[in-house]
């Protein structure tokens with residue numbers, strides 16, 4: 001099967017200065033690429049570049065053969081990315097946010113799909129409040145629900161475990177694995193060794209030289225051993 005994501009000779013950073021070594025990686029349907037490294041190593045910069053949110057300093061990113069051009073409709077259709085943005089419409093309720101995404105992506109039976117996500121993310125009781133009235137963990141759940149309700153061939157998650165309780169982290173791990181099994185490629189930045197081992201098929205270690213290791217080795221790096 002062809003690659004979903006292919007990054008070749010990718011250099012990422014700010015003001016022409018790379019923040020980490022060159023990234024060359026290929027992710028196929030059904031694979032989960034864990035991305036690990038110490039604080040400030042450049043993980044978010046790498047995945048923001050993969051998602052087309054910032055330009056590469058050098059190299060290429062292709063998703064389903066398409067260059068990472070953020071406002072190209074075909075690219076946006078393929079890529080669902082959840083960062084730590086906490087960007088919401090202040091006057092829309094939790095349910096309305098999810099309906100907006102579901103309808104925007106022309107999902108069948110959007111009301112039922114939204115109800116299912118509210119149930120999965122434990123937000124049913126908070127469906128009719130605005131984001132400001134949620135706890136920080138509930139806002140994180142809403143962001144993840146919005147990223148997962150829509151179809152995507154590439155799902156990019158930047159530290160999705162942040163602010164989630166352990167039960168929700170385990171449910172998310174299962175959801176990530178299910179999403180990959182359904183044929184998507186997933187790129188997961190994480191500081192959680194358990195989430196990494198539960199989900200990842202391979203692991204990229206971001207540093208001055210970028211290495212690809214197996215998830216157990218990546219988990220040991222996160223744990224600092």
Ligand SMILES: Nc1ncnc2c1ncn2[C@@H]1O[C@H](COP(=O)(O)OP(=O)(O)OP(=O)(O)O)[C@@H](O)[C@H]1O
Nearest residue numbers: 014015019037038039040041042043044045046206
């Ligand atoms: N907008 C920016 N302008 C300039 N430098 C930045 C910017 N954002 C991040 N940096 C710097 O780039 C480097 C990599 O940051 P990045 O956020 O990619 O690291 P990270 O590996 O995701 O870290 P963490 O684990 O703390 O989330 C850091 O030294 C950071 O200070």
